[in-house]
Amino acid sequence: MKIAVSGKGGVGKTTLSSGLALLFAEEGRRVIAIDADPDANLAIALGATPEAAAACVPLVEEDELIEERTGAAPGKGGMFILNPDVSDVVDRCGVTFGGVTMLKMGTVERGGSGCMCSEGTFLKAFMRHLLVDRDDVAILDMEAGIEHLGRGTAEAVDVLIVVIEPGGRSVQTAHQVRRLATDLGITDVVAVANKVRDADDALFVRDALGDIPLLGTLPLSEAVRLADRDGRPSYGVDPDLDGSLHDIAAALAQRLDRSPH
Ligand SMILES: Nc1ncnc2c1ncn2[C@@H]1O[C@H](COP(=O)(O)OP(=O)(O)OP(=O)(O)O)[C@@H](O)[C@H]1O
Numbered sequence: 001m002k003i004a005v006s007g008k009g010g011v012g013k014t015t016l017s018s019g020l021a022l023l024f025a026e027e028g029r030r031v032i033a034i035d036a037d038p039d040a041n042l043a044i045a046l047g048a049t050p051e052a053a054a055a056c057v058p059l060v061e062e063d064e065l066i067e068e069r070t071g072a073a074p075g076k077g078g079m080f081i082l083n084p085d086v087s088d089v090v091d092r093c094g095v096t097f098g099g100v101t102m103l104k105m106g107t108v109e110r111g112g113s114g115c116m117c118s119e120g121t122f123l124k125a126f127m128r129h130l131l132v133d134r135d136d137v138a139i140l141d142m143e144a145g146i147e148h149l150g151r152g153t154a155e156a157v158d159v160l161i162v163v164i165e166p167g168g169r170s171v172q173t174a175h176q177v178r179r180l181a182t183d184l185g186i187t188d189v190v191a192v193a194n195k196v197r198d199a200d201d202a203l204f205v206r207d208a209l210g211d212i213p214l215l216g217t218l219p220l221s222e223a224v225r226l227a228d229r230d231g232r233p234s235y236g237v238d239p240d241l242d243g244s245l246h247d248i249a250a251a252l253a254q255r256l257d258r259s260p261h
Pocket residue numbers: 007008009010011012013014015016037039194195196218219220221222224225228229
């Protein structure tokens with residue numbers, strides 16, 4: 001199961017990604033969670049201490065490894081191998097929190113991961129390996145842009161979840177993300193509405209989403225807000241939110257069962 005999570009800033013992408021990752025890990029599945037947001041904070045959401053989170057080296061900064069595998073040091077230019085061996089990168093660079101193996105992508109200076117440089121090529125090869133070659137559950141916590149997903153890898157995403165909140169701007173972003181995703185070849189794009197207070201909010205999001213299917217909703221939760229403030233995971237602090245996450249996980253499983261993947 002390969003799940004990408006996107007949406008406007010602050011809507012709850014990390015809350016949903018970490019919640020699903022911890023829940024699937026609890027069910028005994030091997031989960032790899034990728035922090036693909038330049039402003040990375042997934043580790044804390046998975047239960048890492050600030051020290052452990054700070055110690056996670058983004059893949060793009062693994063200079064020695066990138067040079068060893070591509071033949072060129074990051075930022076140096078020159079000739080490099082276009083299909084580096086990345087098969088051991090999860091074991092080598094992944095860090096485990098709450099039963100979830102996590103890796104940070106980091107950002108490539110100028111031009112995103114599409115840039116013709118050794119580190120961009122290394123990241124691209126890693127994404128491809130993760131999405132195409134492995135059968136673990138992969139959850140990608142992304143930003144509103146989805147540029148870590150290039151052509152050739154995006155098709156391997158089973159479902160892209162756009163997180164929205166009851167507000168017009170996040171829904172507008174959702175429609176933009178869907179257009180980008182469709183252009184890249186992602187066939188299944190669904191929404192999860194977060195911070196939903198009441199039936200009115202639920203009605204609003206259904207209406208505003210138009211033909212984007214609503215996979216589920218997560219309630220606005222004081223316990224989640226406090227957990228975030230204290231640097232703790234939001235999964236396991238509010239039974240209502242946990243229940244909704246389980247419903248979303250079940251809806252995902254059902255959806256993917258029916259898909260050709
Ligand atoms: N259901 C909820 N109830 C209350 N607060 C929430 C809920 N979901 C998220 N939040 C709070 O909203 C803020 C943003 O959440 P989160 O970090 O998950 O969003 P994000 O989309 O990953 O943000 P960013 O774009 O900065 O990566 C956090 O302070 C989080 O605790």
